[in-house]
Amino acid sequence: MDGFSFSxxxxxxxxxxxxxxIAHHASFVVWLEVARVAYLERNAGGYxxxxxxxxxxxxxxxxxxxxxxxxxxxxLTVWTRCTDLRGARFSYEYRIExxxxxxxxxxTRHAMVDRETHRPTRVPSWLAxxxxxxxxxxx
Amino acid sequence: MDGFSFSxxxxxxxxxxxxxxIAHHASFVVWLEVARVAYLERNAGGYxxxxxxxxxxxxxxxxxxxxxxxxxxxxLTVWTRCTDLRGARFSYEYRIExxxxxxxxxxTRHAMVDRETHRPTRVPSWLAxxxxxxxxxxx
Amino acid sequence: MDGFSFSxxxxxxxxxxxxxxIAHHASFVVWLEVARVAYLERNAGGYxxxxxxxxxxxxxxxxxxxxxxxxxxxxLTVWTRCTDLRGARFSYEYRIExxxxxxxxxxTRHAMVDRETHRPTRVPSWLAxxxxxxxxxxx
Amino acid sequence: MDGFSFSxxxxxxxxxxxxxxIAHHASFVVWLEVARVAYLERNAGGYxxxxxxxxxxxxxxxxxxxxxxxxxxxxLTVWTRCTDLRGARFSYEYRIExxxxxxxxxxTRHAMVDRETHRPTRVPSWLAxxxxxxxxxxx
Numbered sequence: 210m211d212g213f214s215f216s217x218x219x220x221x222x223x224x225x226x227x228x229x230x231i232a233h234h235a236s237f238v239v240w241l242e243v244a245r246v247a248y249l250e251r252n253a254g255g256y257x258x259x260x261x262x263x264x265x266x267x268x269x270x271x272x273x274x275x276x277x278x279x280x281x282x283x284x285l286t287v288w289t290r291c292t293d294l295r296g297a298r299f300s301y302e303y304r305i306e307x308x309x310x311x312x313x314x315x316x317t318r319h320a321m322v323d324r325e326t327h328r329p330t331r332v333p334s335w336l337a338x339x340x341x342x343x344x345x346x347x348x
Numbered sequence: 349m350d351g352f353s354f355s356x357x358x359x360x361x362x363x364x365x366x367x368x369x370i371a372h373h374a375s376f377v378v379w380l381e382v383a384r385v386a387y388l389e390r391n392a393g394g395y396x397x398x399x400x401x402x403x404x405x406x407x408x409x410x411x412x413x414x415x416x417x418x419x420x421x422x423x424l425t426v427w428t429r430c431t432d433l434r435g436a437r438f439s440y441e442y443r444i445e446x447x448x449x450x451x452x453x454x455x456t457r458h459a460m461v462d463r464e465t466h467r468p469t470r471v472p473s474w475l476a477x478x479x480x481x482x483x484x485x486x487x
Numbered sequence: 488m489d490g491f492s493f494s495x496x497x498x499x500x501x502x503x504x505x506x507x508x509i510a511h512h513a514s515f516v517v518w519l520e521v522a523r524v525a526y527l528e529r530n531a532g533g534y535x536x537x538x539x540x541x542x543x544x545x546x547x548x549x550x551x552x553x554x555x556x557x558x559x560x561x562x563l564t565v566w567t568r569c570t571d572l573r574g575a576r577f578s579y580e581y582r583i584e585x586x587x588x589x590x591x592x593x594x595t596r597h598a599m600v601d602r603e604t605h606r607p608t609r610v611p612s613w614l615a616x617x618x619x620x621x622x623x624x625x626x
Numbered sequence: 627m628d629g630f631s632f633s634x635x636x637x638x639x640x641x642x643x644x645x646x647x648i649a650h651h652a653s654f655v656v657w658l659e660v661a662r663v664a665y666l667e668r669n670a671g672g673y674x675x676x677x678x679x680x681x682x683x684x685x686x687x688x689x690x691x692x693x694x695x696x697x698x699x700x701x702l703t704v705w706t707r708c709t710d711l712r713g714a715r716f717s718y719e720y721r722i723e724x725x726x727x728x729x730x731x732x733x734t735r736h737a738m739v740d741r742e743t744h745r746p747t748r749v750p751s752w753l754a755x756x757x758x759x760x761x762x763x764x765x
Contacts (some may be wrong), residue, residue, distance in 0.1 A: 362643060362644060362645065362650075363650050363652055365644050365645035366640060366641060366643050366644060366645070367640065367644070367645070367647045367648075367697075369645045369647075370645075372640075372641050375639055420645050441733035447697050452760075
């Protein structure tokens with residue numbers, strides 16, 4: 210995928226469908242989080258490791274645009290990139306595809322916070338560097 | 349709430365929290381749907397009645413901005429209004445408050461579709477009129 | 488309901504349905520928890536208060552029997568009683584009805600634990616007494 | 627695992643945790659379903675194929691016993707076997723492990739039904755045979 214160096218696959222669970230016979234729209238918000246966790250595992254030692262450093266990421270904004278419905282048992286590919294890292298803030302952009310066809314796109318915004326106080330704290334340089342390296346490798 | 353004539357309350361369930369100790373961000377997307385269903389029940393005979401007319405609404409876009417964290421067992425008030433109804437398309441705007449304090453705001457966009465084919469279909473005039481009346485009463 | 492002194496109502500959300508057109512079976516497990524929280528609010532100052540005492544309840548067993556399907560937007564009544572409180576252990580029994588008709592019954596078992604260590608700890612006597620009083624009043 | 631010929635892995639999502647810092651107990655009920663779908667894919671052409679035959683399986687009973695807590699990002703192995711297939715009825719037994727340690731065990735019971743009417747219907751012989759073959763291979 211143009212501009213994306215990372216993707217992870219999600220298989221749609223029956224519990225994630227609704228009475229319209231499609232994947233419920235809130236399920237996609239969960240899959241974006243699954244993709245972020247996989248992205249951090251690949252590029253920065255994992256979200257669990259980040260939390261063990263006493264910090265965690267709050268979600269401050271979610272935008273999802275639904276282009277096509279998705280169905281039980283389909284495999285979706287979640288293309289993910291981290292962008293706009295500055296201070297305590299960073300964003301992700303996503304493009305979810307099914308067999309090369311756009312299903313959903315969107316972004317999320319986040320703030321790094323102290324785990325105890327939930328006060329904003331700069332993304333540590335080791336993590337910022339790891340993400341910069343991961344995103345630079347996309348070309 | 350200025351510009352909103354309708355609200356419904358949601359009590360945060362334990363299952364809706366996460367290991368950050370707060371309501372998980374995807375839970376809010378579900379609560380917006382709960383608010384739409386309550387809005388249509390008040391103003392248009394209910395979403396179930398709409399589906400019995402052979403139509404239903406797909407969600408085509410969701411934007412949520414998280415201003416403050418919310419916690420288990422808190423009661424949130426979801427202010428809701430329907431906007432931009434034109435042809436098969438319409439939107440909702442939301443403002444979620446806790447004791448008068450802004451927690452989340454955002455919008456959703458929707459397309460009315462035929463229940464069998466999921467093809468777009470105009471919002472029927474009885475429903476458009478009911479929503480126009482509801483929104484006009486807010487002033 | 489014979490033998491039950493407490494009930495709370497749950498309205499089935501669209502997000503809780505699945506592609507079979509019915510409420511997903513895991514949704515009921517969440518509603519049992521909603522009922523426990525409501526039960527403790529009525530009878531023991533609330534689950535949040537209990538957690539503020541430094542303890543919380545883990546679920547150690549869940550049994551649910553599904554007698555009838557339930558559907559979007561239906562209101563279910565969750566009859567709930569607390570039983571078999573001994574030491575750190577206690578149980579709940581449930582009967583979920585729709586307009587007097589049995590939909591689901593079941594039970595859950597729990598262990599009271601220290602919030603920090605998650606080690607079992609006796610149910611404090613103020614809480615055991617509150618529950619005993621609540622259950623005795625049912626007759 | 628003794629007596630089980632099939633297992634599938636589940637990675638615990640952040641959205642599946644709760645404010646106790648552990649995987650929410652209802653999440654396990656969803657994972658049992660994920661395991662059934664994977665079991666049928668391996669052994670019987672998939673649940674989607676079964677639904678395309680005009681039948682589907684309702685869940686009539688769930689029992690889950692929680693032996694240990696599970697945490698964000700852990701990988702759980704869900705051992706699964708199909709048992710007691712007779713007429714329209716069948717069951718599954720489960721044992722969920724983390725690195726060889728028992729986390730949860732339990733069972734679910736099901737009824738095969740017609741997709742349109744939700745009336746019980748015999749498990750078709752091609753499906754019963756596929757399951758009998760799968761379970762016989764476990765030895």
